[in-house]
Amino acid sequence: MDINVSQIGDLISEGKTKRVFHFKNDGSFGTDSELVYITNKDNISAGDNSRNRRIMDGKGRITVETSSSIFKFFNAVGLNTAFVCRDNNSDNSFVAKHCLxxxxxxxxxxxxxxxxxxxxxxxxxxxxxxxxxxxxxxxxxxxxxxxxxxxxxxxxxxxxxxxxxxxxxxxxxxxxxxxxxxxxxxxxxxxxxxxxxxxxxxxxICDENHNxxxxxxxxxxxxxxxxxxxxxxxxxxxxxxxxxxKEGEVDDKIIDHVRNVFQNVSNLTQKLFGLQKHKLDFLTKESIIVLTGSESCIPLANNFVKQLETEFSKRFVFY
Structure with missing residues (x-):
């Protein structure tokens, strides 16, 4: 979604990997929850931020690419998450529901x-x-x-x-x-x-009705x-x-290698979880999903389906 800069408010908190801002919900996000705007940094470190603290250009973008594809998938599955959407105007930022x-x-x-x-x-x-x-x-x-x-x-x-x-x-x-x-x-x-x-x-998350x-x-x-x-x-x-x-061993060549590995995993994650989400997009909240480890498990899953009552066997997707 395209985010207008005017919707981004004051800084709420800042940590070693991200900044969290207030965000003005204009009603276009399909939720009444209070929202925040999160920007991920390019920082990378090891050992509770105690070793090899470096800047890896593009890391914030890679983090958001990877994580948002997973959270979109979980939203499609029906799991409650804080994730709302990415900002099309900032490749290292996204909107989330404000939660403690x-x-x-x-x-x-x-x-x-x-x-x-x-x-x-x-x-x-x-x-x-x-x-x-x-x-x-x-x-x-x-x-x-x-x-x-x-x-x-x-x-x-x-x-x-x-x-x-x-x-x-x-x-x-x-x-x-x-x-x-x-x-x-x-x-x-x-x-x-x-x-x-x-x-x-x-x-x-606590909504306006205190749920x-x-x-x-x-x-x-x-x-x-x-x-x-x-x-x-x-x-x-x-x-x-x-x-x-160890501390001091990381040079630019290692940073480039780590970035390439992270990017490859991000590309794979987006493709893999994006494909699974596409399969789930047509499902309703009443749908039943049967997760299988491989195609060889489908006969067993079919036997399971046959044992369910007719009204629950109308929509099945096998994975």
Whole structure:
């Protein structure tokens, strides 16, 4: 959508990767929610912003390209997200629903690697979990986002935009995080890419009637997941290719290489998730979607469909 500069208001907040501004909703966005305008920076760093802080030209654009294609897909699936639309006049900016963030990061893992190994030395790298493991990390850069238990989180009694983060809400957050991962994993699996893990965040929207909605928010891009083509770590195409360098080792040649990898993943993401979204665009909210791992699963899915009542078997799309 074309955004008029006059709609962009005062700066609300600024972090290491983005700026958030007030935004005037002129009624053309199909929502009554309060909106914000988010601009992503070209900054890249490693280790909680402590190592190799550099400018990578085009990174903000690549982030928005990647993340917006995923959030558009999730909106089409029917998942509640904060994403509204990209700004056609600024390639590194987008409009989102204004939400207050739950101060945690959820890391959902299928494959044991990275920091998980340090916390669980008895589990070998590459171990595949039958059911994805969901970790809760409190957002605290100074202490490297420490791992929290469900009980610790519930005891904080966080109130986010009027919503008490109790056992019920935490359970919903964990289930949504796992669902997000499993959907992303299936899409990537269609081209033999293994989604090793992904980091997701959630916020809370409170409308004018004081209804509170939990939404998938922030960004999902090449900095928030691990992605291994053909399940091979040596072929990884995520930010880990930047994290491996020690302080001072990064030069312009490495920055160019990282940018090219990020751009290739962005192009692939837009094509892959754009195709899936196109398939979903004709569906109604009453549609039922059956996700399959491959074409060989379709006979089993067909048997499942036959067991459903007739009124629910009118619209099925297989993936």
């Amino acid at each position: 963030m739950v101060p945690i990061e959820l890391v959902v893992r299928r494959i044991a690697t990275g920091t998980f190994l340090a916390l669980n030395p008895d589990i070998p790298e590459g171990h595949r979990f039958e059911s994805p493991v969901v970790e809760i990390h409190i957002k605290d850069d100074a202490n490297h986002d420490p791992l929290w238990s469900i009980e610790t989180l519930v005891k904080q009694k966080f109130i986010i935009n009027g919503l008490l983060v109790d056992e019920v809400v935490v359970d919903k957050i964990l289930k949504l995080a796992k669902l997000v991962y499993e959907i992303l994993e299936r899409v990537w699996h269609s081209i033999d890419y293994q989604l090793v893990d992904v980091k997701v965040e959630f916020g809370v 509170k909605t939990l939404v998938l928010a922030d960004i999902i891009d090449n900095e928030t997941w691990r992605l291994w083509p053909f399940g091979d770590k040596k072929q990884m195409v995520d930010k880990q290719i930047y994290r491996v360098y």
